[in-house]
Amino acid sequence: MALAARLWRFLPFRRGAAPGSLLSAGTSGSRGHCGPCRLRGFEVMGNPGTFKRGLLLSALSYLGFETYQVISQAAVVHATAKVEEILEQADYLYESGETEKLYQLLTQYKESEDAELLWRLARASRDVAQLSRTSEEEKKLLVYEALEYAKRALEKNESSFAAHKWYAICLSDVGDYEGIKAKIANAYIIKEHFEKAIELNPKDATSIHLMGIWCYTFAEMPWYQRRIAKMLFATPPSSTYEKALSYFHRAEQVDPNFYSKNLLLLGKTYLKLHNKKLAAFWLMKAKDYPAHTEEDKQIQTEAAQLLTSFSEKN
Secondary structure, three states: OHHHHHHHHOOOOOOOOOHHHHHHHHHHHHHHOOOHHHOOOOOOOOOHHHHHHHHHHHHHHHHHHHHHHHHHHHHHHHHHHHHHHHHHHHHHHHHOOOHHHHHHHHHOOOOOOOHHHHHHHHHHHHHHHHOOOOOHHHHHHHHHHHHHHHHHHHHHOOOOHHHHHHHHHHHHHHHHHOHHHHHHHHHHHHHHHHHHHHHHOOOOHHHHHHHHHHHHHHHOOOHHHHHHHHHHOOOOOOOOHHHHHHHHHHHHHHOOOOOHHHHHHHHHHHHHOOOHHHHHHHHHHHHOOOOOOHHHHHHHHHHHHHHHHHHHHO
16 A cells, blocks of 8 residues: 555646546646647657546555455455354354254255365254154255265365265265165275374374274174175275274273263174173263263263173073
8 A cells, every 4th residue: 555655646637626626637738738839848658637547546546446345355354254153153062062053053054165164064064964853754864964064064174084984975875875885886985084083183083983984884793794794895895993992092092971872882892702791891981971962962871782682691
């Protein structure tokens, strides 16, 4: 703006004349006095009125450009501030267990280009799909919707560990609707994105936990699915309960008691490994975990049932 002010100061206005009036006066003057007598001093650079108008328009153009820059920068700052505000609201609703309110908030911004907003929308869509009152038809729509949001988040920012994590989760969910062949084929992609999420943020307990679930799932794969996998792939995905256990423990070390399902799966994995003492320890922790969400309540029930079933056998 300083340069614009200096240009404005040197424009050839008459004392006391307004810029708008001078512009029109200069125009009419150039029409009325075009004779040879007026060309002596300006015959190289052309008509003096034209010169003044050109200088004025240049200054105005510069001022306009600077104004545009200021407005554009202000708009970017405002947009960034708005996204930050939305993310704060979203995180508050998520921590409060307000699943449907969170989904309603974020779907207003589903056309956003912000990766942080998009992966949260993927998570919210999936969480609504998991609610017991969601119909099967709605659940399927939400699962595919969640995958689309997660995919867009990853496209916008491949350095986002959360985008990798939620893309893998949503891709896994979609497998439930696309058959065993697609599910096994996607397993390699899912594992790759979980590993990338852990690489980008080794302190994210959830990503580590999910890698444990991947190992647990393929450790307990039924024999008929293993046979199909061997028919489809030269080296089908496989894992062990020991590997799963190592990830669940690692997640617990990063963030103790962060998730009721991690406690439950520690108990279930120890059951698979025939260690009932440690199984009982972790299942009790899962049963006593404070229920903040519908999933926590379901996990409390499952943990209690498992404890009852193997205590009766003893």
